Amino acid sequence: MSVSFWQRMKQRTMKELDAILDTDVDIEKERGDADKFFATLINPVSFTGEENFELVYEKDFETNCIILAEYTRQPVKTLTVKEYFTLVQFYRNRNKK
Numbered sequence: 001m002s003v004s005f006w007q008r009m010k011q012r013t014m015k016e017l018d019a020i021l022d023t024d025v026d027i028e029k030e031r032g033d034a035d036k037f038f039a040t041l042i043n044p045v046s047f048t049g050e051e052n053f054e055l056v057y058e059k060d061f062e063t064n065c066i067i068l069a070e071y072t073r074q075p076v077k078t079l080t081v082k083e084y085f086t087l088v089q090f091y092r093n094r095n096k097k
Contacts (some may be wrong), residue, residue, distance in 0.1 A: 008037055067091070 008095040015027045036048040065076040068087050071094075072079070079087065 005038075005041065008034060064088070 012031070015030050015034075019025045019027045047053055068076045068084075068091060071087055071091060075086070076084065
């Protein structure tokens, strides 16, 4: 996190505390400005286009299924969540050595 982030966070916190102590203080504008600043720091994940998040996730899952298939006698896609992640952990432990 950048220094400006923490400075802005401190300013917002101090304004919030001032508003709690003095109920006549209106901090809605400052709160809105701070919210806009923090919102600009968020980079949304792309769900459109050729390399969107969902497509990359699906490709990675398919790759994992192919790799893990050699460690089980049943189709990887039919495993329960617990079985799947146990198999992933087994794969990681086996390939550390």
